[in-house]
Amino acid sequence: MKALKERILRDGKCFPGGVLKVDSFINHQMDASLMRSMAVEFVRRFASARINKIITVEASGIAPAIMVGNLLELPVVFAKKKKTSTMENMLCTTIHSFTKGKDYTVCVSSEYLGPEDKVLFIDDFLANGNAALGILDLVQQAGASLEGMGFLIEKAFQKGGDKLREQGIHVESLAIVDSLDDCTIRLRD
């Protein structure tokens, strides 16, 4: 997606260790108009999918997910990173974060994810794919079906996209970073 790629090249910042910082327009300060354009692009790319629910993970996934849900008039469920005291009947899974060097648990209530659900997962980043595989686990635990996964930015060199596509999952990424070597952002055409 042209507008996103141009923005990444203009405002994205690269740090050693394969870190791409897009804090100025995606995951700390958010460009709401760009967010809407990206949501429109997801709607286009998943036009042939039969979806009745959007799922995401707090916190950075919520903005793109609610924009897609708004366009499609579908409910949006966000998996929570901790089990909260007022939540019952939770489906949980453990995800290892390479970025943060630790495991965390994400949970979704079985009240809001069940066998009748055909879900589209939306998130900001696809890197090694651990968060996405965690969501797939939750979807499977719930007996729901996963219709697709949409990411704003995929870091192709971290191989998460390969893992997901090998499983036959319909993956769409609006910008694909092929390399951050030498702190230069190289995007796929």
Add this chain to the structure above:
Amino acid sequence: MKALKERILRDGKCFPGGVLKVDSFINHQMDASLMRSMAVEFVRRFASARINKIITVEASGIAPAIMVGNLLELPVVFAKKKKTSTMENMLCTTIHSFTKGKDYTVCVSSEYLGPEDKVLFIDDFLANGNAALGILDLVQQAGASLEGMGFLIEKAFQKGGDKLREQGIHVESLAIVDSLDDCTIRLRD
């Protein structure tokens, strides 16, 4: 706001200790269409305010905030609940959560909140007002000005609204809960 009040009475659940659970349409599963209607209502109520940025706190504030940002074509900054390794120049404040019985730190980068900013704070709940006062502290640290605070639901019996209004802050709540006594939801007309 009529649609929200009707929805709270229909789908909200009351728990002992003044807990109102709106997990089915606001802060776990989100009704994206209702979220948009609520954002439109915020735009209407803050029509006379001069705003150049929306601010919120992760995670439940992000959805209403991005919807407002989208309508007003303004950037949306969400304060983060932990200092992350890739963030520099952080402004931080400590907030006490009565619900969770502990303190937490929220931070915003000074890159995205500064003296030129006239901000509208959007969040899902206003209870004792500690989160809102924490944001006010961040806004003041940044030298920015606070133009208003909008909440989806205000629990009036927890007095946060009083504290904010006493300081002269323009507070708008789309639904005001006067009491949850005897686990009955009583909304203000």
